[in-house]
Amino acid sequence: MTKQKGFSNKEVAELLRNVATTYLLQSKAPINRFRIMAYENAASTAEHLTRELKDIWEEGKLREVPTIGESIAANLEELFKTGRSSYFEKILKRVPSSVFVLMKIPGMGPKKSYRLVKEFHLNNPNTAIADLKKIAKAGKIAVLENFGEKSQSDIIESIERYEAHKHRDDRMPLPYAHALAEKIIRYLLEHPRVKRVDALGSLRRKVATVGDIDLAAVVKEKYVKEVIEYFTRYSGKIAVDNAGRKKASIIVSPNIQVDLRLQKAASYGSMLQYFTGSKAHNINLREYALKKGLSLSEYGIRKLKDQNSKIKNIEKQKNIKTFSDEKTFYHYLGLQYIPPELREGTDEIIKASKNQIPKLLSIGDVKGDLHIHSSYDLKPSHDFGQNTYLEIVKKGFSLGYKYVGFTDHNPKITGLNSKEVVAVMKKRKDYIDKVFSTHPKRSCQYFIGLEVDILPDGLLALPEKAFAYVDFLIAAVHSSFGLNQKTMTKRVLRAMSYPKVKILGHPTGRLLGKREGYELNWAEIFSFAVQNDIALEINSWPQRLDLPDALVREGVRYGVKYAINSDAHRCRDMDGLYYGVSVARRGWLEKESVVNTWSYQKMKSWIAN
Ligand SMILES: [Zn+2]
Numbered sequence: 299m300t301k302q303k304g305f306s307n308k309e310v311a312e313l314l315r316n317v318a319t320t321y322l323l324q325s326k327a328p329i330n331r332f333r334i335m336a337y338e339n340a341a342s343t344a345e346h347l348t349r350e351l352k353d354i355w356e357e358g359k360l361r362e363v364p365t366i367g368e369s370i371a372a373n374l375e376e377l378f379k380t381g382r383s384s385y386f387e388k389i390l391k392r393v394p395s396s397v398f399v400l401m402k403i404p405g406m407g408p409k410k411s412y413r414l415v416k417e418f419h420l421n422n423p424n425t426a427i428a429d430l431k432k433i434a435k436a437g438k439i440a441v442l443e444n445f446g447e448k449s450q451s452d453i454i455e456s457i458e459r460y461e462a463h464k465h466r467d468d469r470m471p472l473p474y475a476h477a478l479a480e481k482i483i484r485y486l487l488e489h490p491r492v493k494r495v496d497a498l499g500s501l502r503r504k505v506a507t508v509g510d511i512d513l514a515a516v517v518k519e520k521y522v523k524e525v526i527e528y529f530t531r532y533s534g535k536i537a538v539d540n541a542g543r544k545k546a547s548i549i550v551s552p553n554i555q556v557d558l559r560l561q562k563a564a565s566y567g568s569m570l571q572y573f574t575g576s577k578a579h580n581i582n583l584r585e586y587a588l589k590k591g592l593s594l595s596e597y598g599i600r601k602l603k604d605q606n607s608k609i610k611n612i613e614k615q616k617n618i619k620t621f622s623d624e625k626t627f628y629h630y631l632g633l634q635y636i637p638p639e640l641r642e643g644t645d646e647i648i649k650a651s652k653n654q655i656p657k658l659l660s661i662g663d664v665k666g667d668l669h670i671h672s673s674y675d676l677k678p679s680h681d682f683g684q685n686t687y688l689e690i691v692k693k694g695f696s697l698g699y700k701y702v703g704f705t706d707h708n709p710k711i712t713g714l715n716s717k718e719v720v721a722v723m724k725k726r727k728d729y730i731d732k733v734f735s736t737h738p739k740r741s742c743q744y745f746i747g748l749e750v751d752i753l754p755d756g757l758l759a760l761p762e763k764a765f766a767y768v769d770f771l772i773a774a775v776h777s778s779f780g781l782n783q784k785t786m787t788k789r790v791l792r793a794m795s796y797p798k799v800k801i802l803g804h805p806t807g808r809l810l811g812k813r814e815g816y817e818l819n820w821a822e823i824f825s826f827a828v829q830n831d832i833a834l835e836i837n838s839w840p841q842r843l844d845l846p847d848a849l850v851r852e853g854v855r856y857g858v859k860y861a862i863n864s865d866a867h868r869c870r871d872m873d874g875l876y877y878g879v880s881v882a883r884r885g886w887l888e889k890e891s892v893v894n895t896w897s898y899q900k901m902k903s904w905i906a907n
């Protein structure tokens with residue numbers, strides 16, 4: 299399918315969120331609460347989907363998307379079909395559009411935005427932010443009831459930060475966010491009063507891209523101030539954004555916000571749960587709890603004596619049950635513990651209520667890495683690696699692996715005739731066998747593989763005779779990304795038909811923040827992979843994290859097998875396989891679905907067919 303114009307998931311999410319905001323601002327009847335949640339939920343789903351909603355609609359499967367209910371689906375249908383939705387337009391008219399513009403400023407909620415728009419007649423959405431900044435600088439906000447000097451200077455600062463950021467995509471690939479957070483966590487743990495630190499939000503859920511870094515720490519009440527001060531002295535910070543009583547924000551290079559929240563041990567579990575999200579998960583969980591007469595907050599769980607008791611009173615109530623850890627929090631609700639990676643508002647709560655949360659794969663289950671580039675000069679068509687075969691095996695050994703796969707890129711064949719290509723491949727095999735024949739046996743074995751280009755017509759880049767000198771092939775698309783879905787699917791299936799292909803490498807070809815993946819007919823790819831015993835790759839390279847998690851989960855329903863690989867070009871990149879495991883966990887994978895959790899013997903016979 300060619301890329302559709304207009305109505306990307308991001309735009310749809312924004313639209314749905316604006317509808318929710320309108321309902322919120324007009325909220326009188328309690329019925330609106332459910333509408334608001336329905337739209338919020340659907341918006342969050344749209345944001346996290348790895349496929350375009352419009353494409354799903356074209357396939358007639360819009361109603362199969364979790365959280366998209368009948369009425370939202372009907373409105374989206376009209377939107378996709380005609381380019382507009384009369385219902386959304388009618389609703390959105392009730393609130394000046396400047397309100398939605400102001401809400402893009404961090405810290406600016408619907409009610410505050412609405413009030414400022416009304417108060418200062420900010421009727422032009424194109425200039426609303428600039429106008430508000432002028433008004434704030436003129437000191438006109440501070441004198442409003444419920445605002446004051448502090449809130450005025452916060453607004454100016456937020457607008458300035460928004461202006462500095464708005465032209466770039468603030469989300470970074472998970473591995474970068476993770477590495478950055480690890481450094482700050484280590485720093486915090488050096489403080490004697492800090493007992494424990496955890497990531498929160500999308501970082502803890504291991505979403506492929508992360509915006510701000512949110513952290514939580516266990517600290518006794520009396521040391522809170524000391525720890526906040528310590529945090530704001532972190533050497534990597536370029537600014538302190540704000541430092542409150544129990545939380546603080548700093549900015550670290552290159553302009554990433556890091557928030558820290560402190561909590562005493564007794565209520566730490568509830569807080570962790572609350573700020574891990576996702577929003578959709580927490581909304582569903584609140585609904586679930588409500589049916590049991592329980593109300594949830596960042597402080598814990600409270601029994602609602604009266605089902606009709608007003609939400610406003612929750613914070614005032616004293617009898618809140620607190621939780622030091624999340625497990626007991628979920629158990630108290632009658633649910634199995636839900637790992638953070640699954641908290642996306644799909645069907646995890648239903649599954650947890652039936653004790654059907656799977657035992658997710660963990661990094662310790664991995665016994666090998668089948669996609670590694672060496673420094674051997676195979677005259678490759680792409681970049682080659684920096685370490686020798688021997689160094690790769692040693693690194694595999696140090697990671698506790700039983701095997702590694704050498705998968706250099708195929709030689710570039712322009713200028714070589716087919717006989718010469720075969721000779722180049724044979725020479726490499728002889729070289730590898732020789733290197734290891736003079737070396738004492740190690741517990742980490744190797745397979746000779748090759749990452750071979752899938753040409754635009756679906757043929758592989760080398761003559762078949764050349765494949766006599768490899769144990770297995772990873773087939774991957776490295777060119778002509780713009781083909782339509784049908785042609786691309788045919789192309790990939792043809793490549794997968796070669797007998798030595800055991801893995802389809804980085805199956806969508808996406809590069810996070812740079813290139814969207816190409817479209818494939820996944821039902822066909824999944825079925826073909828299952829029938830022909832081919833594993834789909836979960837590539838751990840920071841900008842790839844490909845196959846994406848939602849597709850991983852879809853594949854599970856077909857019985858697809860996966861290979862989680864590092865695609866390392868240096869030995870130290872092999873550590874990055876951890877991130878592929880994160881993707882696998884978000885895709886609900888158990889150990890059984892992943893081929894490189896197998897023993898060497900089992901792997902050997904799978905590769906030999
Ligand atoms: Zn590749």
Ligand SMILES: [Zn+2]
Nearest residue numbers: 669671749865
């Ligand atoms: Zn590669």
